[in-house]
Amino acid sequence: MPTLSRSLLVLSSCIALTALAQTAPSKPAASLTSGPALLTKWNTTLYGFVEMDAISDWTQSFNETAGNGAISRPGTYPGEHRRMMFAVRNSRIGFRINAPEVAGIRTSAVVEADFMGNQPPTATEAQFFTNPGFRVRHAYFKMETEYVDILIGQYWALLGFQPIFDPNTVELQGVPAQIYSRTPQIRVSHLFKAQPVSVEVAAAALRPPQRDSGWPDGQAGLRLIYDAWKGVHTIGSTGTTVDALSLGLSGALRGFTLPEFTATPVNSVSTTSTAYSIDLLLPIFPGTLQQRGGALTVNASFSNGSGFADQFTGLTGGVGFPTLPPPATYTPNIDVGTAVFAADGTLHTVDWRGFIVGAQYYLPPDGRFWISSNYSQLYSANAASFGPANRVFNHSWWADGNLFVDLTPALRFGLEYAYFSQTYVDRVVASNHRVQFSGFFLF
Numbered sequence: 001m002p003t004l005s006r007s008l009l010v011l012s013s014c015i016a017l018t019a020l021a022q023t024a025p026s027k028p029a030a031s032l033t034s035g036p037a038l039l040t041k042w043n044t045t046l047y048g049f050v051e052m053d054a055i056s057d058w059t060q061s062f063n064e065t066a067g068n069g070a071i072s073r074p075g076t077y078p079g080e081h082r083r084m085m086f087a088v089r090n091s092r093i094g095f096r097i098n099a100p101e102v103a104g105i106r107t108s109a110v111v112e113a114d115f116m117g118n119q120p121p122t123a124t125e126a127q128f129f130t131n132p133g134f135r136v137r138h139a140y141f142k143m144e145t146e147y148v149d150i151l152i153g154q155y156w157a158l159l160g161f162q163p164i165f166d167p168n169t170v171e172l173q174g175v176p177a178q179i180y181s182r183t184p185q186i187r188v189s190h191l192f193k194a195q196p197v198s199v200e201v202a203a204a205a206l207r208p209p210q211r212d213s214g215w216p217d218g219q220a221g222l223r224l225i226y227d228a229w230k231g232v233h234t235i236g237s238t239g240t241t242v243d244a245l246s247l248g249l250s251g252a253l254r255g256f257t258l259p260e261f262t263a264t265p266v267n268s269v270s271t272t273s274t275a276y277s278i279d280l281l282l283p284i285f286p287g288t289l290q291q292r293g294g295a296l297t298v299n300a301s302f303s304n305g306s307g308f309a310d311q312f313t314g315l316t317g318g319v320g321f322p323t324l325p326p327p328a329t330y331t332p333n334i335d336v337g338t339a340v341f342a343a344d345g346t347l348h349t350v351d352w353r354g355f356i357v358g359a360q361y362y363l364p365p366d367g368r369f370w371i372s373s374n375y376s377q378l379y380s381a382n383a384a385s386f387g388p389a390n391r392v393f394n395h396s397w398w399a400d401g402n403l404f405v406d407l408t409p410a411l412r413f414g415l416e417y418a419y420f421s422q423t424y425v426d427r428v429v430a431s432n433h434r435v436q437f438s439g440f441f442l443f
Helices: 005-023 125-130
Strands: 045-055 083-089 094-098 106-117 133-144 147-157 183-193 198-205 216-234 239-259 268-285 296-306 339-341 346-347 351-362 367-381 393-408 411-424 429-442
Touching: 083 125, 094 133, 198 339, 216 268, 216 296, 239 339, 239 346, 268 346, 339 393
Parallel strands: none
Antiparallel strands: 045 083, 045 094, 045 429, 094 106, 106 133, 133 147, 147 183, 183 198, 198 216, 216 239, 239 268, 268 296, 296 351, 339 346, 351 367, 367 393, 393 411, 411 429
16 A cells, blocks of 8 residues: 555544543543543643645755755756756644643643655656655653653754744745754753743753664753744744744753774764854734734854764765775764764764854734745864765855735645855856745645
């Protein structure tokens, strides 16, 4: 059975079970007395959106998600020819389940998936776009008490306090220089509510960037929230909400352990790295969901560190491991882009520093039309040392402009123009123009 057919069968079963749970009798049967006492206090919410993207690129560099992938160099065939894509792969569905409160403990769970999953290596272009793979985005449960909240499962990485500071753009995120990562984790947090400023503190142990390091990825953060000043904020292209003025500071401590750089390694080589992110959400002109007209909100993020390229979408910069003299070979046990060996056998992590800033303005009278624009840069101080000069880029910048309209509360359209630029180590500049039109049915 094709992948999409199996996915739709699973989805139909979930919807049927959800409907059954919501219509269950208020008194449990005798055989269920060991379970929750009141089934009517369970609550399940179905949410998501259907999305269609039409994308025109001036080069043959990207799929729908451009991220931080390398732009094809000028003078090459893909760098001089255009690409057109129609896709529904970013369509999304999720279930949010809330259980009855017991002894002051509130529990909930979220399962969310889209169709951007890994495709079989034999997939044709038609199969890639018309029969995409179903994949997990979020799968976690949460326990909330008066003193501490605990989240266990796959969720946004804590670095950057995602998705609170995400920009508004038609383009599929994460965009260039935007921290954008989901991963399994155990997170402990607490929100200290006060006036005028509330404080959120959080710490998490996350899936390590390299499993053979033997240690989890450690992240922690502090966020200040000024609840008296709120503005309208659309996260990505679909998540329109009202958020308070916020300032976040978060960081990561990571470890890497690789076999020594020989054909027959006996010992290991280890190193550590750190990264941090400073993020701001600033409502200039406040607004509400009912009165969005005239609302203006600015977001800004700055990140700096080493060995954290996996926290960005598709970022490697083109770096790679050197080769040993033939016929010897070396097989690294780590994803490309975070840590690499130099030719002399020393282990290094790859540095990156970047920022992204954006603004979104909701046009009077009712804010059903709004515009947004974003700008980002990304730079590496040492990527040039880890690969050929014609393959490694160490600087990129990106800018876009967007127009959105809500025809109804459930129907949204967006139009974007974006410009991508990357500078390779040999000083060749590669660029790409993108025009994207997207439609969304929100539920």
